[in-house]
Amino acid sequence: MATTPAVPNRQRQVEEELVRAVLASFQDTPDPRLKELMQTLVRHLHAFIREARPTEAEWQHAIDFLTAAGHITTDRRQEFVLLSDVLGASMQTINVNQGADASATEATVVGPFFVEGSPEIPIGGDMAAGAPGQPCWVEGTVTDTDGNPVPGARLEVWEADEDGLYDVQYDNDHLAGRAHLFTDDQGDYAFWGLTPTPYPIPHDGPVGALLEATGRSPMRASHLHFMAAAPGLRTLVTHIFVEGDDLLTSDAVFGVRESLVNRFERHPVGTPAPDGRDLSGRSWSSVRFDIVLSPQPR
Template identity: 45%
Template structure:
């Protein structure tokens, strides 16, 4: 069969007919159809196609042990959030993007520890409870937490300023499903713009900023893990997150507390900032079958 504009898609789809894995075959066939439709719609010149290849090459070259430019590209195109939303648990806390800075292992910490190793700014306490969808408290849930500093940088972005593990912690909930830890209120910040994704944003007139937030991954046996954020209410860019990750149910007040009893309980001095964020984990499908 001659390879023409009209026959191209069928020819490539046919080439995958011996793929043993049915899911892989489905993915490749769908990818081919959509990609070919895109090319026929756009009709790129050879120079434009070469520029596209160069762009993707540059994205790959920008990746390293602490930087994931392909995740960043997926984020700014809304693909990360679309995948998260498609896979989100129906009866659990809403999921959001992993982001490009979950690149190092969070240090194990005890409940009540501080993840702020810089000891700057007013202390902030984040507390909450993890439950199942029916409200049952879940003890021993693993909580992976990470956030930027009050200046808007993650530890991997400032290795000469922040000690490794600053703003990160791996906790387990207590017997009543509760957790609490100390930190600082994170700042809004720009996603990295020194690479090809940054040039894409500049070319399209988009800002690179994310509203202030703290990342969480919660996981427990018999339940679906969730990757989520708690967003600081009133933060700049809460209405225009560069990676489309804000969901109304995840916006939380970070309020000033003068409660000396709470301050003593959390190991801080009043006044301090306090945020409460509860997490609900849906039962894993295999646990109900």
């Protein structure tokens, strides 16, 4: 790695004067929080430039990269979310906003494939909606940190199919592998989904090129997404991961938390389903995931 040359005193003064001028330009920002955010951003951005000392060509390349990320972003694909994810920024934002709380379920990244307007299913319903993959029975209870059940909690669930694709990655409008449901009076829920499998994040765009250039894998550990919401409680965005997955220690978006790794029990062909469903000679899996929601911050 090349050593950054020493910066002459006069050059250092010129650079510091510019930092002060840019900070001063935000001094009269009416919103104090916006002022803090902009001045902090300026300090860190200029510190990066002054330490890494990119060439003008390199800086233009960075601008071109962000431009390409904007061009490829659509209502079905969010390249900037991918960029935030692979830089660990999404996970770090979660860390600073949701401090360690052993009594509540840990949060992780939302990812780029959550969409509003998922179909509602009843308890015991099938969120796969024809997506390919091994059936998986998912059940659990939603409680608060005092152990009280949370009836009527809304659960959004979504996942990739066995081919590693979410419904929005197909060239049709069919919603599959996503749904929402509500807990019953005892805070219980259950539904049929798919046994999670590993898959790559979209890597045919600028973020994929960045990963390739840096020798990083685009693969995500097997997981199923959850979003749990109830009045008076903090909305939780999380995953459950599959115990034994080889990618648990190298997830492309740094989203794995040990507490979210669950055992998916595999059931051979002929094993009766918990709800009596006819599985037509297919194997299936099952997992239990109990969710604990923390109080809404004051």
